[in-house]
Amino acid sequence: MAVTLPPEAWHAILLHLEAGRWQGKQSLKAFSLTSQLGCQLARRHLFRRLKFTIGRASLWPNRNGTTLIRLLQNSPSISQSIRALHLKYSHSSYEELPIPNLDMGQLLQIIAHLPNLRSFTTNMNSMLAVTTDAYAGLPCNLAELVIQFHGSNIWYAPCAAPLLQLLSCFGTVGIFSLEFFPSSPCPCVPEQFDKGNVRTWDDHFSAVLAKHGMPIHIAVQSVDMTLVEDDIKFLVLRALRSSPSVDSLTSITIRLLRETDAAEWGKLLRLCTGLLNIKLSIFKYSFMILKSPEERLEFWSDLHLSSCTTLRSVKFKDSIEITGSDTVSPIPNAWLDILSLAHPSSLEQLTMDLTFSAVPARYGDHIDAQKLFNDTAHGMDWARFRDILRRCTHLREFEFLATGWMQFVSFDFGWMEQCVEKELKHWLDEGVLKVTVKEDLPDPLEEDTW
Numbered sequence: 001m002a003v004t005l006p007p008e009a010w011h012a013i014l015l016h017l018e019a020g021r022w023q024g025k026q027s028l029k030a031f032s033l034t035s036q037l038g039c040q041l042a043r044r045h046l047f048r049r050l051k052f053t054i055g056r057a058s059l060w061p062n063r064n065g066t067t068l069i070r071l072l073q074n075s076p077s078i079s080q081s082i083r084a085l086h087l088k089y090s091h092s093s094y095e096e097l098p099i100p101n102l103d104m105g106q107l108l109q110i111i112a113h114l115p116n117l118r119s120f121t122t123n124m125n126s127m128l129a130v131t132t133d134a135y136a137g138l139p140c141n142l143a144e145l146v147i148q149f150h151g152s153n154i155w156y157a158p159c160a161a162p163l164l165q166l167l168s169c170f171g172t173v174g175i176f177s178l179e180f181f182p183s184s185p186c187p188c189v190p191e192q193f194d195k196g197n198v199r200t201w202d203d204h205f206s207a208v209l210a211k212h213g214m215p216i217h218i219a220v221q222s223v224d225m226t227l228v229e230d231d232i233k234f235l236v237l238r239a240l241r242s243s244p245s246v247d248s249l250t251s252i253t254i255r256l257l258r259e260t261d262a263a264e265w266g267k268l269l270r271l272c273t274g275l276l277n278i279k280l281s282i283f284k285y286s287f288m289i290l291k292s293p294e295e296r297l298e299f300w301s302d303l304h305l306s307s308c309t310t311l312r313s314v315k316f317k318d319s320i321e322i323t324g325s326d327t328v329s330p331i332p333n334a335w336l337d338i339l340s341l342a343h344p345s346s347l348e349q350l351t352m353d354l355t356f357s358a359v360p361a362r363y364g365d366h367i368d369a370q371k372l373f374n375d376t377a378h379g380m381d382w383a384r385f386r387d388i389l390r391r392c393t394h395l396r397e398f399e400f401l402a403t404g405w406m407q408f409v410s411f412d413f414g415w416m417e418q419c420v421e422k423e424l425k426h427w428l429d430e431g432v433l434k435v436t437v438k439e440d441l442p443d444p445l446e447e448d449t450w
Helices: 009-018 024-032 036-046 063-076 104-112 161-166 202-211 232-240 263-271 293-303 332-339 363-373 382-391 414-423 423-428
Strands: 047-054 084-089 118-125 142-148 173-179 219-229 253-258 276-282 313-321 347-359 395-405 433-439
Touching: 009 024, 009 036, 024 036, 024 347, 047 063, 047 414, 063 104, 084 104, 104 161, 142 161, 161 202, 161 232, 173 232, 202 232, 219 232, 232 263, 253 263, 253 414, 276 332, 313 332, 332 347, 332 382, 414 423, 414 433, 423 433
Parallel strands: 047 084, 084 118, 118 142, 142 173, 173 219, 219 253, 253 276, 276 313, 313 347, 347 395, 395 433
Antiparallel strands: none
């Protein structure tokens, strides 16, 4: 008599095979060849995460969009199994410009055949926009959408049309990440300059959106463009602001690179009435060092954090490079300025993640770091910090993370933990504050080899 295992048992067996560190996929393939039942059971695990490379016809004659579409059309069991798709474009590093061989029409056909797709990653330099809206409003709600740029020429900017078109074709997108885009703006519209030969970005972005058509619906819950150091993010911000679903944003990750960034993000934040979480990093802060306290508050007011009345979680993550006893950093004061502009009654979680770095380190660097951190003018104003925390009446979790990253020299950063616990003793006694201090000494074996 044949023995039939319950579905839960088969699922556990397949998960065990898939978890193999080196031969997980090979074990699943071998299991699928044992019987018809084995093939049916393993298929969902084999195709759950699919990475498909679309290459030039001369290099990959069978790796093109038409081949993938035909596979999905003829194999419903495979298309229904795919939960995560990574569509990669293969190009030659010897070519000046990549030759697109996948247009938006093909991409939307692929997505239309994936009813259970939850995560999609692609590189935009492989795409060409289409004028048809036959696939607009796909019944596909993504948990994650990652758009990258990995072209052979980093100065070649892709057209903005497929980026805006892709964003507007889904029902909702949980997490949207934009990564590694080039520095130049959309090449379809000539750059605009004023009489001083300075780019007028407002006019340029308006012309780009007018040329390519404004997306009707962009429903995104979380935005992360921290790996985009260029002006394409401003174009995306303007597209998000113009969407009627802008209030769907609940989480934003911000990395400030220039003085104008705060105002650009602020134009979006004041429209996000339901924002719950914000992560903020001040990557370049030289423009803030000489500002007075009044000028700093005026600068951060452009972020319009006061408009986010439902904000529950704030996370700061920054680093300070110790260059000597005269090191000056506006990071601690900037954190307090931003917190002072938030609604204290709604804040429930606060994280401060700070790294002190010195490369190469000197034996006095930990003393310089301690001096800076306790300097009221250029470090942490503890009295002001306590006053802000007292107004956060619903604060339940406050995590303070400090890392000393010193190359070649080992230091004890125990003073940091003692300092924070002493200055914020009330929140430590209440069980709200958790302080974590560690030293991160690089492993010589992990360093680059020249």
